[in-house]
Amino acid sequence: MSETPSPARKVSYFLIAAISTMLVLSIVMLYQVFDTYRKGGFLDLLSMTISISAIALSSYMFIQMTRKPLKLGFEIPKVSTTIQCTNCDYNNIRDFQTGDYVLKEAGPCPKCNNKAIISSILREVTEKEK
Amino acid sequence: MSMEMSSSIVQSLLPQGADLLGWISQLIFWIIFIIFMFYGQRIQTTITLREIESSLFRLKLIRDRGRTIAISTIKEIGKSTEDPTARVDRVLEHIDIWPVSLDPAGIIGRLEHLIDVRELRFKDEVKLMVPQADETQINNLTNVLEATLGLNQLYKIVRHYYLLGKKTLSFYVIMQLQMILPLVMKESEAYASYLRASTVGQPIGDGVGALVAAKLMYGRDKRKVAKDIVVSEVPLEGRTTYVLKAEGPGANGGKPGEAIKQILEEKEGKIALVIVVDAAQKLEGEKTGEVAEGVGVAIGGLGVDKYKVEETAAKYKVPVHAVLIKEDTEDVVSTMKKTIFDGAEAATEKIKRLIRENTKEGDSVIIAGIGITMGIAQ
Numbered sequence: 001m002s003e004t005p006s007p008a009r010k011v012s013y014f015l016i017a018a019i020s021t022m023l024v025l026s027i028v029m030l031y032q033v034f035d036t037y038r039k040g041g042f043l044d045l046l047s048m049t050i051s052i053s054a055i056a057l058s059s060y061m062f063i064q065m066t067r068k069p070l071k072l073g074f075e076i077p078k079v080s081t082t083i084q085c086t087n088c089d090y091n092n093i094r095d096f097q098t099g100d101y102v103l104k105e106a107g108p109c110p111k112c113n114n115k116a117i118i119s120s121i122l123r124e125v126t127e128k129e130k
Numbered sequence: 131m132s133m134e135m136s137s138s139i140v141q142s143l144l145p146q147g148a149d150l151l152g153w154i155s156q157l158i159f160w161i162i163f164i165i166f167m168f169y170g171q172r173i174q175t176t177i178t179l180r181e182i183e184s185s186l187f188r189l190k191l192i193r194d195r196g197r198t199i200a201i202s203t204i205k206e207i208g209k210s211t212e213d214p215t216a217r218v219d220r221v222l223e224h225i226d227i228w229p230v231s232l233d234p235a236g237i238i239g240r241l242e243h244l245i246d247v248r249e250l251r252f253k254d255e256v257k258l259m260v261p262q263a264d265e266t267q268i269n270n271l272t273n274v275l276e277a278t279l280g281l282n283q284l285y286k287i288v289r290h291y292y293l294l295g296k297k298t299l300s301f302y303v304i305m306q307l308q309m310i311l312p313l314v315m316k317e318s319e320a321y322a323s324y325l326r327a328s329t330v331g332q333p334i335g336d337g338v339g340a341l342v343a344a345k346l347m348y349g350r351d352k353r354k355v356a357k358d359i360v361v362s363e364v365p366l367e368g369r370t371t372y373v374l375k376a377e378g379p380g381a382n383g384g385k386p387g388e389a390i391k392q393i394l395e396e397k398e399g400k401i402a403l404v405i406v407v408d409a410a411q412k413l414e415g416e417k418t419g420e421v422a423e424g425v426g427v428a429i430g431g432l433g434v435d436k437y438k439v440e441e442t443a444a445k446y447k448v449p450v451h452a453v454l455i456k457e458d459t460e461d462v463v464s465t466m467k468k469t470i471f472d473g474a475e476a477a478t479e480k481i482k483r484l485i486r487e488n489t490k491e492g493d494s495v496i497i498a499g500i501g502i503t504m505g506i507a508q
Contacts, residue, residue: 043151072192073322074199079332079465098330101379102341103348103507121333121505123465 015065019058026054078124087114096121175301178308182292185311186285192318193278193285196325197222200278203329207267208260221255221275222282242434252276269380270331270504277325284318316459324463328381333505335461339407341474342453342481343375343499344508352508355392358384360508367482368491369402378503386498387427387435391442393496399446402493404439405453405481408500409470412456419473420456421480428452429500451484453477 029051037043079096083106090111102118109116166173197218204214226248229240249272256263256271263271288307295304327334333341347362354377355361361374372393376384394401408428412418427439427450443450455473485495 070188070191072188072195073319074192074195074326076326077465096330096332101331101505101507102333103344104379120471121466122471123332123467125467125469 019061023058026051082120083116084119085109085116088112178304189285193281196278196281200274204259214259238437266380269382270328273328273381277321280321320460320463327465331505332465335457335470336409336501337506338409338455338470338474339500340375340503340506342407342477343373344506347373356385356388358382359389367485369493369495371495371497373497375499376503378506381504383502387438391438394442401448402489404450404496406498407453409457410454419469421476422454424452453480
């Protein structure tokens with residue numbers, strides 16, 4: 001009832017810059033290792049291991065940063081209430097309000113002044129659910 | 131001299147130049163192979179334990195969030211100065227001890243008594259926390275507490291087996307837990323949806339049977355027939371139908387079994403047909419909102435209501451038909467969606483056809499809309 005939507009995950013620009021720098025430097029280092037091997041036939045195993053590890057680490061950190069916040073199942077879906085007249089074709093859809101229930105009297109119909117009722121309360125289905 | 135000789139022997143055993151890399155990889159391969167040969171299961175156990183740990187952490191977050199929502203909802207409705215936290219925590223540790231089944235004779239009566247006592251206890255707890263709440267709010271808050279209790283129990287059971295597996299390092303305990311974990315997580319999410327819907331009293335998928343009955347009995351005179359059950363006499367297809375459902379719009383299931391039994395007894399069995407409408411678990415691949423027909427008493431729960439209807443229907447030889455609206459586990463406890471609502475319309479048409487095909491004009495028929503009637507009046 002008093003639930004507020006969880007704030008969006010904030011990512012520090014400094015962190016993005018640091019990870020990007022690490023990724024670029026490690027790619028340059030890996031290139032240099034291969035260049036040295038191509039020219040002189042010497043394979044610097046230590047530098048190669050360090051640069052590959054740095055690429056893997058920075059990629060992992062990027063993936064972690066772009067991950068969506070953990071969903072627990074309490075997220076509030078969009079729920080709409082449909083009000084219909086019992087006499088004419090009047091039909092009004094609005095957001096659900098606390099206290100609404102199906103077959104509740106919703107005042108007089110604005111078109112014919114007859115009794116209007118809540119005919120349905122429905123959750124909007126997300127694309128994933130479809 | 132001997133030192134030089136041994137050094138040259140070692141040098142000859144070791145590969146030279148370009149072969150060195152291949153030799154190192156070969157060595158690494160054999161080391162990994164030997165480690166996995168002796169410690170493979172231990173490594174797998176550790177990885178599985180880590181996976182369970184992350185699910186358990188998520189389960190704990192869901193449980194804690196559920197508890198917070200329950201407390202804040204009670205505070206909001208109650209508006210009292212007294213903090214309900216201690217009372218809510220006490221309810222969350224509630225344990226049910228079901229009747230002994232070694233001698234099954236009379237177990238239904240004993241089970242019904244325990245269910246009644248349990249329900250009364252929960253409602254009393256809510257009344258103490260929110261004294262000025264109306265019947266609808268009491269029913270909804272009772273359901274909020276039930277859902278929170280369910281989440282707490284799920285968490286505690288998973289934590290028990292996780293710690294047991296960790297302590298004993300039993301591969302089989304850990305593997306069994308890991309195998310059922312996706313279903314447990316699905317169930318916990320269903321509880322979370324139920325809790326969320328209960329706080330605001332929105333109709334849930336389980337209430338589709340009650341919705342069918344509510345639409346049929348709308349505008350008619352109603353009377354109470356059993357605990358929390360209302361019935362209306364509705365003329366339908368030239369027959370007299372007794373349409374019943376739990377009294378809404380609070381979260382109520384009522385005692386539909388007792389109600390059907392009472393009507394059958396009142397009419398001395400002069401009922402041509404009993405139709406039970408309820409939500410049913412859909413199988414993967416089936417469509418949500420699809421309507422199926424069957425024979426038998428489609429009432430869920432522990433079996434008390436089902437038993438009563440079966441017993442009385444068999445006594446008077448009254449046929450019992452079922453109209454089922456298919457839903458996923460999550461849909462059953464989440465706010466109702468359009469496909470399920472449309473299923474209610476289709477179910478009404480099937481009921482009319484069943485009445486036309488199986489009874490004569492002037493006959494009497496019972497139509498029972500089963501389910502939690504939260505957010506659905508009559």
